Amino acid sequence: MDIAQIVSDFGFPVVMVVGLGYFVYFVWATITNTIDPAVQDMKATIIRLTDQLRLLDQDMIRLQEKVNTVLELRDQKTNEDEDKQPSLGGDKA
Numbered sequence: 001m002d003i004a005q006i007v008s009d010f011g012f013p014v015v016m017v018v019g020l021g022y023f024v025y026f027v028w029a030t031i032t033n034t035i036d037p038a039v040q041d042m043k044a045t046i047i048r049l050t051d052q053l054r055l056l057d058q059d060m061i062r063l064q065e066k067v068n069t070v071l072e073l074r075d076q077k078t079n080e081d082e083d084k085q086p087s088l089g090g091d092k093a
Contacts, residue, residue, distance in 0.1 A: 007015050 003015075
């Protein structure tokens, strides 16, 4: 059947309502079949990345604590070495 024949038989508003109904069904089917599964996959990916970020943050905190400890021990060693060095005599004028 031709579109013009359908419009003349049923009227323009009826044909447009049927067309819009099909459009709504098409959009609903696309969202349900394509977009929702993709969103669920993205949610799982976001959760996984958030967990990895938390682990990385904990690792950074542990690493910073280790670096601070090493720097503190180095400073203590430097201070001990300075205390052990003999003085070269008094002031000479």
